[in-house]
Amino acid sequence: MRLKRLFLGVMLVAGITGAGAANVAPEGIFASISLKVPGNDAKQYSLALQKTQDGMYSCRASEKLPLDITRLVVDKGDKQRITVTLKALENVYFNYGEQIKTGYKHSDCQFYMPGFWYRRNLRSPKEAPSFHTSDSWLVREDRLSTPLTAAFNPVSGKSMSIIRIDKFDKEALATHKEGEVILSGETSIGYTGFCNVDGMTVLAYGFPYKEAPKTYIRKLTLAPAVEAFQLLRKGDSISMTWELSERSAADFSECVQRTWEYCYDTNRPKPVDTPYTVERMKEVMSNFFVESYVNNTLTHYYSGVELETATCANTDVAEVGFVGRTLLNAFNALEYGKQQKRQDLVDNANRIFDTYLQNGFSPAGFFNEVVHYSRGFKETKHSIRRQSEGVYAILNYLNYERQQKRKHSEWEKRIKDMLDSFLKLQNEDGSFPRKFKDDFSIVDASGGSTPSATLPLVMASKYFKDKRYLASAKRTVGYLEKELISKADYFSSTLDANCEDKEASLYAATAAYYLALVTKGEERAHYAELAKKAAYFALSWYYTWDVPFAGGQMLGDIGLKTRGWGNVSVENNHIDVFVFEFADVLHWLSKEYNEQRFSDFAEVISTSMRQLLPYEGHMCGIAKVGYYPEVVQHTNWDYGRNGKGYYNNIFAPGWTVASLWELFTPGRAERFLLKK
Numbered sequence: 232m233r234l235k236r237l238f239l240g241v242m243l244v245a246g247i248t249g250a251g252a253a254n255v256a257p258e259g260i261f262a263s264i265s266l267k268v269p270g271n272d273a274k275q276y277s278l279a280l281q282k283t284q285d286g287m288y289s290c291r292a293s294e295k296l297p298l299d300i301t302r303l304v305v306d307k308g309d310k311q312r313i314t315v316t317l318k319a320l321e322n323v324y325f326n327y328g329e330q331i332k333t334g335y336k337h338s339d340c341q342f343y344m345p346g347f348w349y350r351r352n353l354r355s356p357k358e359a360p361s362f363h364t365s366d367s368w369l370v371r372e373d374r375l376s377t378p379l380t381a382a383f384n385p386v387s388g389k390s391m392s393i394i395r396i397d398k399f400d401k402e403a404l405a406t407h408k409e410g411e412v413i414l415s416g417e418t419s420i421g422y423t424g425f426c427n428v429d430g431m432t433v434l435a436y437g438f439p440y441k442e443a444p445k446t447y448i449r450k451l452t453l454a455p456a457v458e459a460f461q462l463l464r465k466g467d468s469i470s471m472t473w474e475l476s477e478r479s480a481a482d483f484s485e486c487v488q489r490t491w492e493y494c495y496d497t498n499r500p501k502p503v504d505t506p507y508t509v510e511r512m513k514e515v516m517s518n519f520f521v522e523s524y525v526n527n528t529l530t531h532y533y534s535g536v537e538l539e540t541a542t543c544a545n546t547d548v549a550e551v552g553f554v555g556r557t558l559l560n561a562f563n564a565l566e567y568g569k570q571q572k573r574q575d576l577v578d579n580a581n582r583i584f585d586t587y588l589q590n591g592f593s594p595a596g597f598f599n600e601v602v603h604y605s606r607g608f609k610e611t612k613h614s615i616r617r618q619s620e621g622v623y624a625i626l627n628y629l630n631y632e633r634q635q636k637r638k639h640s641e642w643e644k645r646i647k648d649m650l651d652s653f654l655k656l657q658n659e660d661g662s663f664p665r666k667f668k669d670d671f672s673i674v675d676a677s678g679g680s681t682p683s684a685t686l687p688l689v690m691a692s693k694y695f696k697d698k699r700y701l702a703s704a705k706r707t708v709g710y711l712e713k714e715l716i717s718k719a720d721y722f723s724s725t726l727d728a729n730c731e732d733k734e735a736s737l738y739a740a741t742a743a744y745y746l747a748l749v750t751k752g753e754e755r756a757h758y759a760e761l762a763k764k765a766a767y768f769a770l771s772w773y774y775t776w777d778v779p780f781a782g783g784q785m786l787g788d789i790g791l792k793t794r795g796w797g798n799v800s801v802e803n804n805h806i807d808v809f810v811f812e813f814a815d816v817l818h819w820l821s822k823e824y825n826e827q828r829f830s831d832f833a834e835v836i837s838t839s840m841r842q843l844l845p846y847e848g849h850m851c852g853i854a855k856v857g858y859y860p861e862v863v864q865h866t867n868w869d870y871g872r873n874g875k876g877y878y879n880n881i882f883a884p885g886w887t888v889a890s891l892w893e894l895f896t897p898g899r900a901e902r903f904l905l906k907k
Contacts, residue, residue, distance in 0.1 A: 255311065255475060257282070261330040261433075262290055264300065266323055267460045273326070273411050290315075297321040298463065310476040312396075318468040324413055324460040328437030330426065331475065333391045335384040337366065337427040341483050343383065343390075343490060344423065346376030346733075346772045346798035350483060354722040355730035355801040358451035364444070369424035371440035373778040373866040373875075374447075376771065376798055377494040380423045382432045383486040390486045391477045393434045394497060395421055402781040408448060408867065409455040414439065417461060419779050421471065438471045449869050450802055483719040488767040495828050498775040500794040502838040509895040513567060515846050517576065518857035519888045520564040524579045525549070528604045529590040531583045532557045533564075535885020540878050543855035547605035551591075551598045552620030553726055554883035557583065559624040563892045566631060584628060588642055595669035596648045614726055615656070615663040616680040622646055622687035626694055630903055643695075650691050653684060654703055661710035665723065678714060679723030679735050681707050685742035686900075689749060693904050701749065708746055708761065711739050716761055721768050725800060732800035736768035737813050744816045748904045759823055766820055766829070769813060773797040773836060774806065778865050784876020785852050786863065793865055795832075795839030804868040805879075807861060808840045809886075811893045812900060819901075837894060852878060859887040 257280040267273035276292040280302060283289050290300035298319045305312040315327060333340075341350040347370065352361035360368055372378035372395060381392035403416035421438035439461045445453035463469055476493065480486035507515075523533040525545055534545035536555045551558055561583040568576030591599055593613070600617040601610040625646055632639060656663055656671060662678030685707045692701035715721055721735035743762035747755050774794050780787020796806040814833040821830035843860050845853040853860055861882035862870045870879035893899065 255331050257288060259332045261332075262302070263328050264290075264292070264296070264298075264317075265326040265328075265458065265460070266296070267326075267411060267413065269324065269413060273324075273458070273460065297323045298325070300327075307474075309478075310474050312472065312474050314470055314472045316468055316470040317463060319463040319465050321465050323463050325463055326437065326439060326441060326458055326460050327471070328422075328435065328441075329473075330428070330433040330435045331391075331393065332428070333382050333384075333432045333434060335382055335387070335389070335391070335432045337430055337432045339384050339386045340425075340432045341383045341385065341486075342425050343381040343392075343483075343487060343771075344370065344375050345379060345491070345494065346774070347374050347801065347804070349487075349721075349731045349768075349801075350719070352731060352801055354720070356451065358453060359730060359802050360445070360447055360453070361801070364453065367424070367426040367444065369422050369426075369435055369441055369443045370447075371422055371442055371867060372420050374798075374804060374868075375423070376774045377498065377776060378421070378423060379490070379494060380425055380434055380436070381486065381490050382425055382434060383480060383483055384432075385482065388479050388481060389477060390480050390490065391434065391475070392490055392493070393423060393436050394474050394476075394494065395423065395436065396472045396474050396497065399776060399779050402779040402784070402787070403461075404781045404783065405459065407457075409446060409457045412457060412459050414459050414461050416781075418459070418781075434475075436473055447804060447868060449871060484716075484764055484767070487719065487771055488764075491767050491771050492828065494775050495832065498794075500775045500832065500835045502834045503792050503795065503842060505838055505841045507841040507844055512841055512844060512891065512895055515844055516857040516859060516888050516891065517564070517567060517571075517573075518855070519859075519884060520560065520567075520576055520579065522855055523858075523885075526579070526582065528602075530586045530599075530602070531579070533560045533583075533885060535560070535888070536883045538858070538882055538884065540853055540860070540880055540882055543853065543858050543884075547603050549602045549604065550617070550885065551587075551600050552617035552624075553600075553614070553886065555601070555885040556620065556624075556889035557885065558587065558621050559627075559889045560885060560892075562624050562628045562631070563889065563896075565628070584625075584642075588639075588645065592645065593669050595671075596645065596652060597669065598649075612666050612668060612674050614666050614680065615653075616665075616683040616726060618649070618653075619683040619687050622649060623690065626687055626690045627899070627903070630690075630694060646691070647695060647697075650688070650700060653688070654699065657703055657706065658710075660713070661706035661708075662714070663707070665726075677723050677729075678710060679721075680726075680738075682711055682715075682735070682738035682742035685711075685738075686745055689745040690903060693749065704742075704746060708743055708758065711742060711765075712761055715739055716743075716765055719768070721765070725803075728800050728802040730801040732802075733769060733772035733797050734800075734809060736765050736772075737809070737811075740765035740769050740816050741812055744812075744819060745900060745904070747819075748901060759820070762816060763820055763824060766813075766816060770817075770832065772799075773832070780865075780876050786865065786876045788876075789843075789851060791842055791863075792839060795835040795837075796863065796865075803870070804866060805870065806863045806865050807887070808859065808890050808894075810836055810840065811890050814894055815897055815900060818897070840891060840894065857888070858884040859891060860884070861887050 262278040278290040355361040357363035379394040383390040403414040441458040443456040532549035565580035666675035688704035747758035817829040817833040862879035872880040
C-alpha cells in the first residue's frame with residue numbers, strides 16, 4: 232500500500248520556468264521519507280519544503296521526525312543541482328524520495344532510461360518491464376548504463392531528465408529481494424524512474440533503491456516490489472545529489488543523442504588502467520583456439536557454446552554464428568597463427584574450413600547453423616543472422632587466402648549459391664525474415680535481424696564484383712532507415728529475445744557504415760548520417776559509470792569497472808563484451824563528424840573490456856585460460872544462477888573471444904572494402 236501511495240501521491244502544481252531551462256519551483260516537488268523500525272511496517276511521511284534562505288529549504292513532516300532534512304537547490308545555467316542532506320537525531324532506517332512534475336501529459340510521453348528503457352518498451356513482453364504491465368516504473372540505478380531517467384514529449388519537443396551525481400563506491404548485501412528490506416550495510420545505489428500522476432508525467436528518484444510496481448529478477452520473471460532501508464546512526468549525516476535538466480529535441484532519436492552527450496559529458500568516463508596490451512590479450516585468448524578445438528566430428532569446430540564456467544569442458548555443440556562464431560574464430564586463429572608462426576593454430580583452422588566445406592551445409596545449401604553431435608540433432612530452422620555471420624567469416628577467409636595467392640573455388644561457389652538464396656529470401660521492403668527453413672518457408676518474419684545480412688552482401692559485391700549484392704545491401708539499409716532508424720525502434724536482432732536490444736542498433740550502425748565505405752557523394756553522406764543516428768542508440772547501452780559491488784561479490788572483489796561495458800537487452804539485463812566492429816564505426820564517425828566523444832569512448836570500451844582476462848593467478852572465476860566470460864551479472868538480476876557480482880554457470884566464450892578479437896584487430900572492413 233505504501234508503494235501504491237507513492238505512485239498516486241497528490242502533487243501540487245509545478246512551476247517550470249524558462250524555455251530550455253529546468254527550474255522547478257518548490258510547489259512542483261513532492262518529497263517524502265519512509266522510516267522503518269525493524270520488525271514493523273515502514274511509515275511514509277510527506278514533506279513540506281520551507282525556504283530558509285535563497286536556494287535552501289528545510290523539509291518538514293506534519294509530526295516531529297528523528298532526523299533533520301535539508302534541500303539545497305543551485306541553478307547551473309539551464310540545469311538545477313539538487314542536494315538533499317539527512318542528519319539523524321536518533322538511529323533511523325530510511326528511504327528518501329522525490330517526484331518532480333514535468334508538465335507533460337503522460338499519454339504523450341516516451342521514456343528513456345539508458346540501457347534499459349526505450350520509448351515504452353512495447354517490443355518487450357509483459358513478463359519484462361514494459362508498458363504492457365504498468366505505465367509507471369521505478370528501478371534501481373545499477374540497471375542503467377547511466378543513472379538517469381528522461382521523459383520526452385514529442386508534442387512540445389521537450390525532454391526533461393534527472394541524473395544522479397554522487398560518488399558510487401558502496402554496495403550492501405540484502406537478505407531479501409522483495410518487500411521492505413533492511414540493508415546489511417551502506418550502499419550508493421538509489422532509484423530512478425517515471426510515474427503517471429493524474430494523467431501527468433512525474434520524474435521520480437530517491438535513495439536507497441526501490442523498484443515498483445515490480446522488480447525484474449531474471450529472464451522474463453517479474454517479482455513483487457522492493458524497497459530498501461539504510462541505517463543512519465545518531466549524529467551521522469548523508470547527502471545525495473541529483474541534476475535536473477530540460478532540452479529540446481525534434482524526435483526520440485535526437486532525445487537519445489542529446490541525452491547521451493549530456494550523460495557522457497557529466498560522467499566523463501576515462502579509459503580503464505589495465506596492464507593488458509592488445510598483444511597480451513590475443514596471446515592469452517589464443518588458448519581458447521587450442522583447448523576448445525574438437526576434431527572427432529564431421530565438422531571440426533571450437534567448442535564455445537553451453538560450457539560450464541566451473542570446468543570449461545568441451546560440449547557437443549558446433550555453432551556457426553551468434554554465440555558460437557566457430558568460423559570467425561577459425562579465421563582469427565588462421566591469421567594469428569600465420570603471424571605468430573604457430574602451425575598448430577593454422578592447421579586446426581584449415582581443418583575447420585575444410586570439414587565445413589564438405590559437411591557443413593543443409594540440402595538447400597545453407598549452413599548447418601547448430602549441430603548437437605552426441606544427440607544427433609541439427610537445427611532445421613535457419614536464421615539470417617547466423618547465416619550472415621558465417622558468410623562474413625568465410626569472405627574474410629577467402630579474401631585473406633586470395634592475398635596469399637591461394638584460391639578456393641568450391642568455397643566461392645558455395646558462398647555465391649548461398650548469397651543467391653539470400654536474394655530470394657529478401658522481401659520487397661528490403662528486409663530479411665529472422666528465421667526460415669530450407670524450403671524458404673518463413674518461421675519468423677520479423678525484420679530486426681536484417682542488418683546482419685548487409686555486411687556480407689557489401690563484402691560479396693566487392694569480392695565477386697557483383698552489383699546485385701550491393702543493390703541488395705542498399706535495399707536492406709532502405710528498410711533499416713524506414714522501419715528502425717527513422718522510428719528509433721531497434722528490436723529483435725538477438726536470437727534469444729523479443730525486445731529492444733543493443734545488437735539491433737549496433738548492427739544497424741555497422742551496416743550503414745559498410746555502405747558509406749563503398750559509396751560516394753550525397754549517397755555516402757546519407758549512409759554516414761544513418762550510421763551516426765543508429766550509433767547513438769548503440770552507445771546508449773554502454774555504461775558511462777562504475778557500478779558498485781558489495782564485499783563478497785566476486786566482480787567487485789577483483790575490481791571490475793563497468794564503464795565501457797554494454798547492457799544486452801530489456802530481457803537480458805546483464806553486461807557483456809559485444810562490440811565486434813563497433814569501435815571501428817565509432818573511430819570512423821569521429822573523423823567524419825569531428826566528434827571526439829566517439830573515439831574517446833571507443834578507447835574506454837577497448838580498455839575496460841580487457842579487465843576479466845583469465846590467466847594463471849588471475850582466473851576471474853573461469854576454469855580455463857583465455858576463455859573470456861560472457862554473462863556478467865552486474866545488478867539484481869540473474870540468468871538462472873548466482874546473481875549480482877557473478878556469472879551465470881553456463882556461458883558461451885565462442886562469441887566473446889571473437890568479439891574481443893575483432894575489437895583488437897581494427898580496420899578490417901576498410902582493408903577489405905577499400906583496398907585496391
